[in-house]
Amino acid sequence: MDSHIWSNLFMGFGIAFTLQNLWWLFVGVFLGTVVGVLPGLGSLSTMAILMPMTFGMDPISAVIMLTGIHYGSSYGGSTTSILVNIPGEGSSMMTCMDGYPMAKQGRAKAALATSAIGSFFAGTVSALLLMFLAIPISSLGMKFGPPEYFAVMLLALTMVGSLSTEAPLKGIFMVLLGLLLAVIGTEKQTGQIRFTFGVDDLMDGVNFIVVAIGMFGVTVVMDESERIWRFGFKPPRDQIKGAGLWITWSELKQSFMPYVRGTFLGFATGVLPGLGGMTATLLAYGVEKQVSKHPETFGKGAIEGVASVEASNNAANGANLVPLMTLGIPGNASTALLLGAFIMYGLKPGPLLMETNPEFFWAVVASLYIGNVMLLILNLPLVNLFAKLLDVPEALLNGLVLALCVLGVYTRESSMVELYLMILFGVFGYFAQRYKYPVAPLLLGLVLGDMLEQALLRSMSVSNGDPTIFFTRPISLVIMIAAGISLAYSFMKFYRRRPEENVG
Amino acid sequence: MRKVCKKKGIQLVSLASMFLVFGFTILIVVSALAASGADYPAKPVLFYCLSTPGSGFDTTTRAIVNALTKEKLVKVPMPIENASNATQALALSVTRYKGDPYMVSVQSISGMMRYATGATPYTHKDFTPLAGLVSTYYGVAVRMDSPYKTIGDLVKDLKEKPEKTPICGGGSDDRPFYGAMFMKAGLDITKVVYVAYSGGAETSMAIMEGSSKAAINSVDEQMPLIEGKKIRLLAVSSAKRYTNPILKDVPTLKESGIDLEWANMRYAFAGPEYPDYAKKYWLDIFAKMVKTPTWKQTLTRYNWDDSFQVEGLNDVLDKKQAVVTEVITKLGMAKKQ
Numbered sequence: 001m002d003s004h005i006w007s008n009l010f011m012g013f014g015i016a017f018t019l020q021n022l023w024w025l026f027v028g029v030f031l032g033t034v035v036g037v038l039p040g041l042g043s044l045s046t047m048a049i050l051m052p053m054t055f056g057m058d059p060i061s062a063v064i065m066l067t068g069i070h071y072g073s074s075y076g077g078s079t080t081s082i083l084v085n086i087p088g089e090g091s092s093m094m095t096c097m098d099g100y101p102m103a104k105q106g107r108a109k110a111a112l113a114t115s116a117i118g119s120f121f122a123g124t125v126s127a128l129l130l131m132f133l134a135i136p137i138s139s140l141g142m143k144f145g146p147p148e149y150f151a152v153m154l155l156a157l158t159m160v161g162s163l164s165t166e167a168p169l170k171g172i173f174m175v176l177l178g179l180l181l182a183v184i185g186t187e188k189q190t191g192q193i194r195f196t197f198g199v200d201d202l203m204d205g206v207n208f209i210v211v212a213i214g215m216f217g218v219t220v221v222m223d224e225s226e227r228i229w230r231f232g233f234k235p236p237r238d239q240i241k242g243a244g245l246w247i248t249w250s251e252l253k254q255s256f257m258p259y260v261r262g263t264f265l266g267f268a269t270g271v272l273p274g275l276g277g278m279t280a281t282l283l284a285y286g287v288e289k290q291v292s293k294h295p296e297t298f299g300k301g302a303i304e305g306v307a308s309v310e311a312s313n314n315a316a317n318g319a320n321l322v323p324l325m326t327l328g329i330p331g332n333a334s335t336a337l338l339l340g341a342f343i344m345y346g347l348k349p350g351p352l353l354m355e356t357n358p359e360f361f362w363a364v365v366a367s368l369y370i371g372n373v374m375l376l377i378l379n380l381p382l383v384n385l386f387a388k389l390l391d392v393p394e395a396l397l398n399g400l401v402l403a404l405c406v407l408g409v410y411t412r413e414s415s416m417v418e419l420y421l422m423i424l425f426g427v428f429g430y431f432a433q434r435y436k437y438p439v440a441p442l443l444l445g446l447v448l449g450d451m452l453e454q455a456l457l458r459s460m461s462v463s464n465g466d467p468t469i470f471f472t473r474p475i476s477l478v479i480m481i482a483a484g485i486s487l488a489y490s491f492m493k494f495y496r497r498r499p500e501e502n503v504g
Numbered sequence: 505m506r507k508v509c510k511k512k513g514i515q516l517v518s519l520a521s522m523f524l525v526f527g528f529t530i531l532i533v534v535s536a537l538a539a540s541g542a543d544y545p546a547k548p549v550l551f552y553c554l555s556t557p558g559s560g561f562d563t564t565t566r567a568i569v570n571a572l573t574k575e576k577l578v579k580v581p582m583p584i585e586n587a588s589n590a591t592q593a594l595a596l597s598v599t600r601y602k603g604d605p606y607m608v609s610v611q612s613i614s615g616m617m618r619y620a621t622g623a624t625p626y627t628h629k630d631f632t633p634l635a636g637l638v639s640t641y642y643g644v645a646v647r648m649d650s651p652y653k654t655i656g657d658l659v660k661d662l663k664e665k666p667e668k669t670p671i672c673g674g675g676s677d678d679r680p681f682y683g684a685m686f687m688k689a690g691l692d693i694t695k696v697v698y699v700a701y702s703g704g705a706e707t708s709m710a711i712m713e714g715s716s717k718a719a720i721n722s723v724d725e726q727m728p729l730i731e732g733k734k735i736r737l738l739a740v741s742s743a744k745r746y747t748n749p750i751l752k753d754v755p756t757l758k759e760s761g762i763d764l765e766w767a768n769m770r771y772a773f774a775g776p777e778y779p780d781y782a783k784k785y786w787l788d789i790f791a792k793m794v795k796t797p798t799w800k801q802t803l804t805r806y807n808w809d810d811s812f813q814v815e816g817l818n819d820v821l822d823k824k825q826a827v828v829t830e831v832i833t834k835l836g837m838a839k840k841q
Contacts, residue, residue, distance in 0.1 A: 044557055045586070047557065048586060051566065052566070052569060052570065052573065055570055142709065144709075144713060146699075146710075147715075186591070186623070188676065188700055188702065190676060190700075190837060191618075191837065192621075193623055200591065200592040200595055201589070203589050203592055203623070204591075204592070273705065273706065327729065327734070328729065329705040329708065329709060329728075330705055334557075334558075336557070336558025336705075337557040337562075339558065339705075340558055340563045340566070343563075343806055344566070344802075344805065346805060348727075350727070350729055350731050350732040351729065351731075351732025351733070352728075352732050413588060458699045458701075459715075461697050461698075461699045464667040464697070
């Protein structure tokens with residue numbers, strides 16, 4: 001079996017290493033990085049735009065290029081998160097939490113570097129996992145029904161405990177608000193429309209990227225403007241001139257375990273269709289803060305926070321290919337687009353793909369290794385270039401950031417309503433920050449709310465309203481217990497501290 | 505000296521006015537030509553896709569643009585724009601693209617479902633249906649080792665122990681079909697436990713994992729796992745059996761004793777008050793397209809059925825809307841009047 005894998009992999013490298021395929025791979029990862037950097041323009045829309053171009057191409061080159069865009073985007077996504085607090089992609093949202101504070105402390109280069117190295121680590125490891133474990137993992141994924149999905153969501157939701165150690169009550173308030181926001185829009189079981197107040201733009205719900213750009217990007221602009229208004233212009237962050245030092249050896253060592261944990265969590269989440277990179281990053285960040293010896297540094301520039309999030313979203317991107325390649329099941333919109341492309345190229349995706357077109361599967365696996373090396377080489381020098389952005393005078397940068405926010409939201413759906421929402425959440429975020437309400441739990445609630453509700457409704461339908469279904473199925477039971485432990489652990493941590501600190 | 509200047513001035517003015525007159529004439533002629541559509545299409549035609557990349561509408565839209573480009577039937581570029589919010593996009597295609605000759609889109613049963621539940625006030629009467637293009641059929645799927653051999657077995661369990669026999673489909677758009685099917689089979693459809701997922705991949709997972717006993721979805725979306733022998737079909741909703749060797753042994757609903765044929769037709773449409781010349785142009789183009797080898801190959805690859813139709817398209821849509829509304833009313837999901 002093993003020698004089989006190696007000979008197949010050599011065949012894959014043989015195909016991927018042709019000049020033509022290398023070129024298209026480069027085009028893919030390059031475009032992926034670029035669109036990852038630009039907020040609003042995601043890998044999905046880029047793949048959609050480029051697909052017609054690929055129809056004349058060799059199918060293998062085309063798929064290598066398209067998957068390159070898919071995983072390349074999460075390399076670039078962290079850039080704006082770190083430098084200006086605007087998430088370039090949904091899955092880089094959590095990178096803002098510690099990446100931006102790091103940049104303000106003059107460690108932008110370290111943050112950008114750890115994110116590039118973490119992405120490389122996770123991308124390569126997930127290619128390895130895809131190669132050796134694709135088939136066993138995909139059959140494990142087949143044991144995940146609605147109750148198991150619900151348990152995973154619940155586990156992710158318990159991360160609120162670790163996301164708001166400073167003020168648990170405020171954290172719970174924000175997560176509930178997030179869940180409430182998630183209710184807006186069309187309910188998927190019955191097609192009922194809820195809380196849209198006749199606004200067509202809300203029919204699809206409140207999009208988290210709009211809220212995230214508002215609460216991170218717009219809030220930061222307001223914050224900075226207030227500072228300038230109060231204290232006047234200062235020379236642009238004197239000590240940050242040149243954007244500080246490159247990543248140090250000890251920072252790299254600090255990042256290593258977060259890479260491993262982030263990769264593992266990201267891969268495990270990404271294998272499950274429908275969960276997506278967002279859930280992976282939320283879990284990774286929450287877990288990292290829970291296991292950390294100094295959780296109080298999180299949110300204030302902890303390099304572990306950036307490292308685990310960036311590793312997890314890349315691992316999730318790689319893992320998305322598992323159900324796609326082994327079963328023909330797309331886990332998200334990007335992989336659904338790839339599936340459509342496969343058929344258009346005349347391939348037959350599904351369990352038979354690896355038998356009928358092994359060269360195709362192995363070429364893609366090989367291209368993952370090569371692509372990740374290309375991305376690392378491409379992204380590390382860019383760190384210096386992007387960090388220069390911080391030398392821009394603050395007053396100018398503020399305008400630029402606001403313009404980027406508007407651009408990012410408007411290119412999505414050309415919707416004015418979403419722009420108003422962005423501003424609304426920006427103002428809300430500003431006051432939330434001032435009164436020390438944590439932002440992350442709200443986003444957690446908003447991201448998980450819809451999936452949580454759907455999983456609950458489906459579980460209740462299939463069990464005929466019997467809630468014991470969550471505890472009678474082994475996988476669901478194990479995850480439920482993990483959720484319980486996670487919750488108990490947060491409580492314990494909270495009550496162990498001095499009582500006067502506990503004021504919510 | 506001054507006189508000469510003046511004379512030159514007059515000359516300039518008259519020259520300029522002559523150019524203006526010429527210019528205007530050309531402009532008027534051109535715009536008249538444009539209005540009559542003699543040079544239509546003179547600029548890119550937008551293919552406005554009502555849902556996200558990777559969805560059924562999206563695949564169909566891309567297939568059309570691919571065939572038209574490859575067969576060089578349309579000379580102008582045809583950019584595709586995806587909307588993620590189908591209800592809003594449908595409304596925009598009526599309001600924003602009213603009378604616009606440069607927009608074409610694809611629509612199917614999902615719009616009818618939205619009208620029936622009251623999510624949108626628009627039906628096919630509010631825009632301009634152009635031509636029926638492809639049809640997909642439903643397949644009732646079960647896990648490979650399921651005890652159900654025929655659709656009759658499933659119906660029996662649904663009658664005797666509906667709460668123990670949850671079925672699933674790819675979203676609320678599939679409700680009209682299962683409703684119509686089980687009404688014909690003599691079941692009380694309000695008792696059927698139906699779990700909505702999004703898309704054929706998720707429903708296939710739900711039956712493989714076992715929480716749902718049967719899945720209702722387009723045959724084409726279920727193909728990867730049928731070919732991989734992970735799931736099998738009890739019946740298909742087409743009038744005739746599929747000719748595809750893997751599917752040729754699957755009976756139709758009629759053969760299985762349920763008197764129903766159901767096609768989900770995807771048809772091209774444009775905004776309301778669509779100019780006649782543009783309509784004529786696209787009908788001509790589509791008629792040519794469906795005969796091309798590229799289009800035929802596309803149909804085979806995606807397992808779609810050719811259902812090119814122009815005459816009587818409105819009747820087909822009227823009838824389907826009536827059925828959809830009837831089933832939705834029976835399920836208690838219709839809009840409150």
